[in-house]
Amino acid sequence: MKLYVNDISSATSRVRIALAIKGISVETLPVTILGENPENRGADYLRVNPQGLVPALVTDKGTLVTQSIAIIEYLDELQPNPPLLPAGLEQRALSRAVALTIAAEIHALVPPRIARRLSSIPGMDAAGIADWNRHWTVEGLTAVDSLLASHGAGPFVGGEQPSIGDILLFPQMVNAERAGMNLAQWPAAAAIYERLKAVPAFADNAPAPRK
Known part of the structure; x- marks a missing residue:
């Protein structure tokens, strides 16, 4: 299998973590995502x-799988052990909810393509x-923290x-810490x-880290 990556990408980090947990090896192909x-955004990669x-x-069958959550789920179904979802129904729902809150409510609003669009707005x-x-990271992680606290999560999300x-959660917290945010505001x-x-x-x- 081949995985197109960028080292600063938190979405890439997610998939690499899943691969490491599963013990799956892939060929990695770096792709730049910053700069002019x-x-x-080039034609070669868009193909x-x-x-x-x-x-x-x-995949080894030549099938394209995009989006980090879909890739992680593909890997989990390809090689079920160790599982990437908890055994309990409620715990599975919590784990999915945390993942989707980060992917859809934080990460979707702060990647480089959003920054490029914002920079084109007069006065920005x-x-x-x-x-x-910072606003969307704080709002999102505050919601995640409340969700974790209300469910009485174990040592990890869901068990x-x-x-x-x-x-x-891990790459998002890494980025928040590097941005100088006080992680103590999200104790869980x-x-x-x-x-x-x-x-x-x-x-x-x-x-x-970004250079």
Whole structure:
């Protein structure tokens, strides 16, 4: 299998974590996503993935799988053990809810393509974009933290073992910490994050810092 990646991408980080948990090896192909003419917006990459996003997985049958959650679910079905969803019904729902809150309510509003669009709006500068990113990150992680606290989550999202909720939470918390946000404002999420930092599959596959 081939995986198109970018090291700073939190979505790429998610898939790499899942691969590490599963012990699955793939060929990785780097794709630039920043700058004036990033490769992910070029014709060559758009022929691979018409969405122009990373990560993108090409299976050993030549089938394209896009979107990090869909790729993670594909890997979980391809190789069921260890599972990436908890055993209990409510715990599975919680893990999925955390994952989707991060993917749809935070990450969808702060990637490079959103920053490019914002920068084209008159009066919007780098400080304004940073404030935009901080607003949606704080709002989203506050909701995630409340969700975790209300469910009385275990050592990880949804139970005793890391699951898809943890896989999405970890890179988002890494980015929030690097942005100078006080993680103590999200005590439930921060406690899980600290535990995940001790798990090699997570620690070794965090998103790289932007240069």
